[in-house]
Amino acid sequence: MEGSRRLPDRNGLPAVENVSVVLVEPRNPLNIGAAGRAMANFGFLDMRLVDAYRVAADEARSGPHAEEVLKRSRDFATLSEAIADATLVVGTTSASKRDVHISIQRLEEAAQMIQQHNGRVAILFGSEKFGLSNEHMGYCHSLVRIPTVEDATSMNLGQAVSVTLYELIRRSPQTDLAPAGMLDEFVARLYEALQLAGYVHHDNVIEKLRRLTRRMNLREHDAVMWLGMVRQLLWKLKSEN
Amino acid sequence: MEGSRRLPDRNGLPAVENVSVVLVEPRNPLNIGAAGRAMANFGFLDMRLVDAYRVAADEARSGPHAEEVLKRSRDFATLSEAIADATLVVGTTSASKRDVHISIQRLEEAAQMIQQHNGRVAILFGSEKFGLSNEHMGYCHSLVRIPTVEDATSMNLGQAVSVTLYELIRRSPQTDLAPAGMLDEFVARLYEALQLAGYVHHDNVIEKLRRLTRRMNLREHDAVMWLGMVRQLLWKLKSEN
Numbered sequence: 449m450e451g452s453r454r455l456p457d458r459n460g461l462p463a464v465e466n467v468s469v470v471l472v473e474p475r476n477p478l479n480i481g482a483a484g485r486a487m488a489n490f491g492f493l494d495m496r497l498v499d500a501y502r503v504a505a506d507e508a509r510s511g512p513h514a515e516e517v518l519k520r521s522r523d524f525a526t527l528s529e530a531i532a533d534a535t536l537v538v539g540t541t542s543a544s545k546r547d548v549h550i551s552i553q554r555l556e557e558a559a560q561m562i563q564q565h566n567g568r569v570a571i572l573f574g575s576e577k578f579g580l581s582n583e584h585m586g587y588c589h590s591l592v593r594i595p596t597v598e599d600a601t602s603m604n605l606g607q608a609v610s611v612t613l614y615e616l617i618r619r620s621p622q623t624d625l626a627p628a629g630m631l632d633e634f635v636a637r638l639y640e641a642l643q644l645a646g647y648v649h650h651d652n653v654i655e656k657l658r659r660l661t662r663r664m665n666l667r668e669h670d671a672v673m674w675l676g677m678v679r680q681l682l683w684k685l686k687s688e689n
Numbered sequence: 690m691e692g693s694r695r696l697p698d699r700n701g702l703p704a705v706e707n708v709s710v711v712l713v714e715p716r717n718p719l720n721i722g723a724a725g726r727a728m729a730n731f732g733f734l735d736m737r738l739v740d741a742y743r744v745a746a747d748e749a750r751s752g753p754h755a756e757e758v759l760k761r762s763r764d765f766a767t768l769s770e771a772i773a774d775a776t777l778v779v780g781t782t783s784a785s786k787r788d789v790h791i792s793i794q795r796l797e798e799a800a801q802m803i804q805q806h807n808g809r810v811a812i813l814f815g816s817e818k819f820g821l822s823n824e825h826m827g828y829c830h831s832l833v834r835i836p837t838v839e840d841a842t843s844m845n846l847g848q849a850v851s852v853t854l855y856e857l858i859r860r861s862p863q864t865d866l867a868p869a870g871m872l873d874e875f876v877a878r879l880y881e882a883l884q885l886a887g888y889v890h891h892d893n894v895i896e897k898l899r900r901l902t903r904r905m906n907l908r909e910h911d912a913v914m915w916l917g918m919v920r921q922l923l924w925k926l927k928s929e930n
Binding site for chain 2: 461478482485486488489490491515555556594595596597600601602603604606607610611614615617618638641642644645646647656660663664665666667670673674676677680681683684685688
């Protein structure tokens with residue numbers, strides 16, 4: 449937040465300055481410290497502690513190996529205050545069948561949504577013992593679940609933070625990806641070519657093509673190549689009809 | 690390894706029974722415990738300890754919350770003995786510029802290679818303080834690096850294990866993916882069609898097509914669709930020449 453904060457050398461990783469890691473009611477200084485270390489590893493700067501056990505928070509912050517991110521972490525009395533500036537609030541949970549009326553996303557899906565969000569994103573992690581309460585979840589726009597095996601769903605807090613943040617930085621920023629307009633153009637030209645070649649029998653072919661094309665996850669550079677090829681095929685097919 | 694070992698409910702996650710997690714010279718029982726918990730979360734069964742500090746190993750194994758995987762972990766005096774049955778050995782490192790003559794892969798690339806390997810895979814994690822030595826790395830077929838920011842590369846051992854194993858289970862198993870033969874067929878037919886349409890000017894077009902096609906990461910079901918489309922376009926172009 450402060451202008452004086454030194455930004456880490458991102459080593460080619462995507463920017464994540466708009467993401468805050470919010471630990472709700474953490475009790476163990478080792479876990480707070482582990483979360484801070486994970487944040488430092490992946491270049492996240494903003495840690496917020498909600499109703500943290502004071503001794504634990506102070507111990508984590510003043511420890512000999514405390515990361516910059518821990519020293520600068522801020523305390524909030526309530527979750528509401530901690531996320532006041534966030535326009536997207538994402539809760540993490542290990543349970544697959546919570547009794548809440550919010551859809552639970554896979555971590556990968558949520559990561560894409562978070563990367564594409566322009567305002568402040570708050571990612572909430574519950575206490576070591578109980579996770580996020582139903583009340584906490586009420587503040588969330590969506591819930592995310594790290595995929596774990598059925599009989600060992602409960603993750604260590606530091607590890608949950610680490611895996612979640614890794615998923616946020618592992619892929620290149622979405623600026624790499626082909627814009628939707630280019631994909632639509634590719635689908636339209638391909639559809640035209642297939643019609644000329646007599647391929648198109650069903651009503652929903654163009655929707656099918658759209659889904660197939662989306663699943664290619666094309667980077668812009670590759671999309672330009674594919675589009676060029678389809679245009680050439682289409683030109684030839686047209687010139688002969 | 691034992692026939693009596695109960696396999697965890699995998700909750701839809703890919704099988705990883707052929708993967709061993711090898712901790713080389715771990716010193717801290719908390720870290721051994723944390724690694725074991727990460728393994729349990731993601732359904733990995735086989736932990737091997739190399740020259741572990743005996744007290745730490747015993748403490749981790751007998752702790753009140755010790756996971757099944759910790760209790761069944763095995764001790765080896767040397768790395769050589771621990772990986773004797775492995776046909777693929779992958780070392781983890783946080784440094785980007787080690788003086789070793791092995792290529793360093795990104796975690797995502799390595800995960801794909803590991804998933805596609807049929808024999809036993811050993812993934813090595815070095816000691817908390819020093820990581821893997823150059824001697825240890827000499828046993829590795831490849832090295833893998835978790836992407837971290839330049840000034841905070843050193844990860845907590847439990848978190849490094851957690852992130853690495855998460856990357857191995859987050860994607861669907863490779864049985865989903867199109868076999869190489871199908872991709873080759875697609876590339877060959879596409880090349881033929883492009884030639885007929887007058888697109889092909891350069892020598893290395895077919896190699897380019899191969900790379901473009903590999904980057905689509907096609908599932909078999911989608912590959913069948915793409916192949917059908919290209920065949921139809923090719924048939925039409927041929928019929929008019």
